[in-house]
Amino acid sequence: MTSAVCVDVGSTYTKACRVDLASGEMGARAEVPTTSATDVLHGLDEAVAAVGGSASLPRYVCSSAGGGLRLAVIGYESLVTAEAGHRVGLSAGAQVVHVAAGPLDGRGIAAVRAARPDVILLVGGTDGGDASVLLHNARRLATSRIRVPVVVAGNSDISPSAAALLTDRGIPVTVTSNVLPRIGVLDPGPARAAIRSVFLRHVIGGKKLSRGRRFASLVRAATPDAVLAGVELLADLTGAGVLVVDVGGATTDVYSALVPDAEAETGPRRDVAGTLWRSRTVEGDLGVAVGAPGTVAAATTEKLTLNLALPESGLPPTPESDRSLAAAAAVVALRRHARGHSPGPGLPRTGGRDLRDVRLVVGSGGVLRHGGGKFVLDTVLADTAGGWAAPAGARTVVDERYVLAAAGLLAIDHRDAAAALLNTL
Numbered sequence: 001m002t003s004a005v006c007v008d009v010g011s012t013y014t015k016a017c018r019v020d021l022a023s024g025e026m027g028a029r030a031e032v033p034t035t036s037a038t039d040v041l042h043g044l045d046e047a048v049a050a051v052g053g054s055a056s057l058p059r060y061v062c063s064s065a066g067g068g069l070r071l072a073v074i075g076y077e078s079l080v081t082a083e084a085g086h087r088v089g090l091s092a093g094a095q096v097v098h099v100a101a102g103p104l105d106g107r108g109i110a111a112v113r114a115a116r117p118d119v120i121l122l123v124g125g126t127d128g129g130d131a132s133v134l135l136h137n138a139r140r141l142a143t144s145r146i147r148v149p150v151v152v153a154g155n156s157d158i159s160p161s162a163a164a165l166l167t168d169r170g171i172p173v174t175v176t177s178n179v180l181p182r183i184g185v186l187d188p189g190p191a192r193a194a195i196r197s198v199f200l201r202h203v204i205g206g207k208k209l210s211r212g213r214r215f216a217s218l219v220r221a222a223t224p225d226a227v228l229a230g231v232e233l234l235a236d237l238t239g240a241g242v243l244v245v246d247v248g249g250a251t252t253d254v255y256s257a258l259v260p261d262a263e264a265e266t267g268p269r270r271d272v273a274g275t276l277w278r279s280r281t282v283e284g285d286l287g288v289a290v291g292a293p294g295t296v297a298a299a300t301t302e303k304l305t306l307n308l309a310l311p312e313s314g315l316p317p318t319p320e321s322d323r324s325l326a327a328a329a330a331v332v333a334l335r336r337h338a339r340g341h342s343p344g345p346g347l348p349r350t351g352g353r354d355l356r357d358v359r360l361v362v363g364s365g366g367v368l369r370h371g372g373g374k375f376v377l378d379t380v381l382a383d384t385a386g387g388w389a390a391p392a393g394a395r396t397v398v399d400e401r402y403v404l405a406a407a408g409l410l411a412i413d414h415r416d417a418a419a420a421l422l423n424t425l
Contacts, residue, residue, distance in 0.1 A: 003027070004414070005053035006406035008223055009040055009063040012249070015402050016047035018057075019410065024420020026401060028052055040065055040209045044218075060409035064223040066207035069199050072098040072117035074141075076124035076133045081154065084180040085123040088153075088188040090280045092195040093225030094119070103133055104140040113146050118203040119195060120148055122162065125155030127181045138162035142169040149202045153179045153191040174198055186276055196225055220409060224253060224280060229408030231255045232278050233415070234360070234422050241358035243391065244404065245330045245380065247365035249289030252329045254337040255280045256353055279353070281337045286329040288322055288367055299328040302335065305385065323372035326365065327379040334380055338388035358391035362425065363398045373398035397425050 075082025285294030340352030
């Protein structure tokens, strides 16, 4: 076995590439429309055939088709365990569609149901701390009509009892380590792995994207999860901070992998919900196609004074307006990523990121790959009015060949090949 085929099944396009596992060199690449209307395997097989993928070559597949992974987080306090769960969910490649804090009541259950999650992350209490809220919420979920898989990652002393309440009602449950074992200590790895496992076992097949079980057996991760794995490996290889902004048609994702700072974890200004040094945020209102109105509105709210040619309402897009939209989406998304967010009205911002020491900024997304990358990234690094300090002296590149997702897919089984692939950025 000398090669493997890596495939990203997106909502719009399916991208495939063939990678030499000995050298990490990327060979043929192909991009075809995702065939969600019939069976996503049709498009996947077409893309694999286009890069010369034979039946004998292993396939590494990630997917965001069908909306990807929709996650609801239910925690104890909005600023502590619920916020910690929110961050972990995003790092697992999920679209966090709902966050609840405190004991669930009828209205809270209705809100969870209305969010239509694929998976629920149930957290609450530090180890040895409060147990009542986690048990209460498990009991309310068990007696509701919500029948989706649950990952329990709260107070480890009581998590098995909470899981038993759900299991007794026939709800699939995975118990894993507490996401916040102690105040200020965030442990994302086990919950992230559990969410990935539940996504593969229960969600992919349930989205009716394909007949039979072959597609579900091929998928190894949600696409954002694979990309973050690639970003993490890139940061390990460079030993420096890495920042990625991915501007899509409907959403804009930001990934950052920073060098840990002991003072930030133990000092007087530490975040009670813990510090996630490798993280992702997703902005569902920022994009260049269906997300264009949200981008224009957000740019207006942020009072962007950048030299942007944003499209006028009703006029068809142009290459210049697409570049401006992408730049505006990237700037607003990075401002939000760096400044953090408020988990509720009147609550302080948490989860901000100090990006000053980032040494590599990577752009991704169709507009950036088709000639707009330099403009977008230069605009991002010139932003001095957004309440965050942009990286100084960082190198900028555009991931024109979808290297990050492919490297993330290969990182576990073929780390050397994945590393060599990342070195081509």
